[in-house]
Amino acid sequence: MKQLFTFVRKEFLHVLRDKRTLLVLFGMPVVQILLFGFALSTEVKNTKIGILDQDGSQRSVELVAKINANQYFDLDENLKSIQEAENTFKSGRIKMIVVIPSGFSENLINGKKTQIQLISDATDLNLANQIYSFMSNITMDFYNQQTLQPHVGIQPEIRMLYNPQLKGAPNFVPGVMALVLLIICVLMTAIAIVREKETGTMEVLLVSPMKPYVIILAKAIPYFILSVIILISILVLSVSVLDLPIKGNVFLLFGISIIFIITNLLIGIVISILTDTQQTAMLISLIGTMLPTLMLSGFMFPVENMPVPLQIAGNIIPAKWYYEIVKNIMIKGTGLEVIWKQVAVLLGMMAVLFVIAVKKFRIRLE
Template sequence: MKQFIAFVKKEFYHILRDPRTMLILIGMPIVQILLFGFAISTEVKNVQTAILTSSTDVDTRHIIDRINASEYFTVKYVVHNPEELNQLFRKNKIELGIAFPAQLNRQRFDSENIQIIADATDPNLAITRGNYANGIIATAQAELQQVGIQHPSLVIHTKLLYNPQMQSAYNFVPGIMGLILMLICAMMTSISIVREKETGTMEILLVSPMNPFFVILSKAVPYFILSIFNLTTILLLSVFVLDVPISGSLGSLLGVSLLFIFVSLALGLLISCVTRTQVAAMLASGMVLMLPTIILSGIIFPIESMPKILQAITCIIPARWYIDIVRKLMIEGVPFAYVWQETGILFIMAIVLIGITTRKFKKRLD
């Protein structure tokens, strides 16, 4: 029995002395519970909203104030013609628009029409947002009727942009594209350098006169070409099997997708440089990348409903920007000028990741 206890103590000492094991045993559950607890939310919060109205009479102002006062909507813009509202949707600055009549006057008409316009690239979320807005407007109408003067009934119409048929494929295809390309590309390249270490051929690379940047780039090129085949397959299946049209420029979509593939490959190469075994590299690329990509990229859960700190963390997730671009180019059909900022962020990420990887590789040359 004493020998058994001695072996148990020895194992405890091994675990406690290894900071990486302690990080996995203690740190990972804490991070995961916080991530799942705060990021996974189907609630509607902080929906960026624009109001379309040509005049703000007292009744209109009251309803707008009630909408803005709720935790569900944030009125960011008040516009005066439909084209301004359309531009806000195309630039992805709003998720919901509410169009009021010229004069919401209690004494002019028997009824007034109000239109709720929702971005339906995510159909379920669009319906939820529309229902929330409908409920707030109905509550505001009831408050106006308490004044004592006869108020016309408000007839509310809902319009769904980009996906009026409410097809779920319009929502998940961009997200799945980002998830597949990120995981496949990162996992493929994450074992490329670490494999050289395990097979004993790293010494050949270390004594090679070739610049480390080109050594790293040479490992990415074959996977880049294979990833082009994956991208082509995904797009063909999306269009001809899932009936998701490419509404925007195919050339822009392909160009941005190739840039995202390069970012994913660069991330995999970085993982390969900092890990020592192929198993560790696969775990890092599969588990460490999968959860953040699924939870924090906006594939399933709206980013605006997350706490501010998690919204800031999503900015370093490459898939977040790529999914936004695909939704705009593929589903909404906007020109490339509306996605240049997201494309620029991916370009910067590619440069930073390749730079860090080259630096790490240089350290091993010393």
């Protein structure tokens, strides 16, 4: 045990002396959390729009004021004609034009069918659909408030559970947690062990009195501790900066995160055993783990929209299951009774990777 602590201390000193590694380890989580939480947010906020009011009545002015007062839109242009609206669209200054036709107020007073034209810039289809949905809700709410006759028919009531403000952070934070922990555990661990093999010092360590598995364990422990520290920092940033409270059990989230960290460390150890150069280990880590996590885990793209073969392939990615777990605990506030299947899958992956690591370790290093 004393030898293990000595070797772990040596590895910590090695990591702490490498300023570039420290910058990656502690700078990357902060940058990604802030980047995904703010710059890459999918929220509709302060979107510039134009208004072409052909009615000019008191009620049309009230509608414009209601739209302008909403946090989702920022009135940038009061347009005078269709030609001016078209030119404004081409300039790219606005993303939508709301056309209020003549007779708008009269139809509204008489309870007749009242149409408002919403023209969106569909070069960004997702944004156009979001803007249209928000604007439709605003205009429908205005109509229900202003009409003097009861609205006949079914009026749906829209409720957004768990994320009523439609913020981007609840979607990105769980994915960033999975991605950051994956990179640190897999990439850093694989490179750290392969570096010893590449420089020839691994053979020297293996002929020392220390058991080979102790050497591998000592290599992994520093990155385990650093991953835990980074996990805590991500959670603190999420709560304090992105205003994303953890609705579920924090200790449950922390415990499952430990399982995910160990699973990724085992992936890094397996990669390090199967490779002989840092470049190979880096390529396998990035292409074999990072890209599938981004593409197939549901973090960036909905899994349901993918072809069935890709959905099946995504099931072998630990980050997919961890992403689902984090969303359930942090956003929905669910407990183990809901996520036990995902936890069981992670535990199974950890056990399988441990067996593979032990067997391959004996074949390649003993």
